[in-house]
Amino acid sequence: MTAQQLVRLYPPGWKTRYGDEFVAMVGGDRLSVQQVIDIVSGAIDAWMSSEARRAGAAAPAGAQQGGTMRALSFVCVDSKLRYSPRDAAIGGFVILGASALFAGLGFLARRGGLSVTSEFLHVAGLPAALTLSMPFWILKGQSRRVQLAVVGATLAVAVVVTLV
Amino acid sequence: MKPTKPLRESLDDLGRFSEPALLILISLADGPKHGYGMTQDIAAMSGQKLGPGTLYGAITRLEARKWIEALPAEDRRRPYRLTGAGQRVLRARLASLQAMTRIGKSRLAEG
Secondary structure (H helix, E strand, O other): OOHHHHHHHOOHHHHHHHHHHHHHHHOOOOOOHHHHHHHHHHHHHHHHOHHHHOOOOOOOOOOOOOHHHHHHHHHHHOOOOOOOHHHHHHHHHHHHHHHHHHHHHHHHHHHOOOHHHHHHHHHHHHHHHHHHHHHHOOOOOOOHHHHHHHHHHHHHHHHHHHHO | OOOOOOOOOOHHHHHHHHHHHHHHHHHHOOOOEOHHHHHHHHHHHHOOOOOHHHHHHHHHHHHHOOOEEEOOOEOOEOOEEEOHHHHHHHHHHHHHHHHHHHHHHHHHHHO
């Protein structure tokens, strides 16, 4: 996996502003597992941070935005969305529970000699858990269809990016 | 249009990025550097190797607060430099750390 592939996980505005220099800094070599985790965590953080999402606001017009990310960006930037402390608690519980589940499955896979599956579960576990929690906060108030589409597409992108 | 938030003046507001941000400000205190230069400099002075996601998470926040600013890109690499506001924040944090160090040392000496 390379920085060029992982940078696609970042919000469009952030990619427009920092994408080139980020890829130039990391280089085109295959990344270590620690680097992959650091970059995926950075991408999750960028989606959660209004500063990072706004980073490309002053960037040149005509910047490219991918379909899934554009949809997600629309949902994230919608300032009308509201969620309560209870929603946040449920979302947090889902993140913790799903992370623990993926970590447990990864552990079992390693014990079963499935090292590739184990590494995949460890790398993709946190982003997948975060994605599964979205209907309880970022996507709250959206129709079930939109929630399914955004969560499904994000999970599909995460799986593809992790496997490539 | 929503009013812009006032600039915050403490590194503590950066949460888990406050330490990487401090290291970046220290790194830029002796002149502009691009991302790779910062990671090398920070590794040399502190022994910490900042991951690219962490480095750019901190850079994003520092630039949003106008504590650092980007210079024109050089062959896809963009150097950053410390601003006046960034210098003030860095001085304040270093003074606070110095005071903490002094107190800690004196308590250790007493004990």
